[in-house]
Amino acid sequence: MTLRTTVFSITGAAAAALFAIGSMAQAATFGELDTDGDGVLSPEEFVMAYPGASEAVFIAIDADGSGMVDEAEHSAAVDAGLLNQDG
Numbered sequence: 001m002t003l004r005t006t007v008f009s010i011t012g013a014a015a016a017a018l019f020a021i022g023s024m025a026q027a028a029t030f031g032e033l034d035t036d037g038d039g040v041l042s043p044e045e046f047v048m049a050y051p052g053a054s055e056a057v058f059i060a061i062d063a064d065g066s067g068m069v070d071e072a073e074h075s076a077a078v079d080a081g082l083l084n085q086d087g
């Protein structure tokens with residue numbers, strides 16, 4: 001790998017990270033949080049969206065105990081004030 005390639009790779013990664021942070025700073029839609037597009041938020045997607053939220057919060061939001069947060073559960077949690085961008 002040449003130096004030029006290395007610098008380009010690092011720049012690309014930094015840009016991707018900045019984009020991710022910028023996305024999270026705004027009110028993200030459920031579809032944006034559902035990064036794999038399967039219609040539910042996995043614990044991993046949930047942590048990505050709400051880094052400050054604890055596992056207990058996830059369990060509380062997962063009303064049907066499916067281990068995933070669906071859009072209705074997510075919007076109910078947002079409406080209840082359980083979630084904000086700070087987790």
Ligand SMILES: [Ca+2]
Nearest residue numbers: 038040041042
């Ligand atoms: Ca998902």
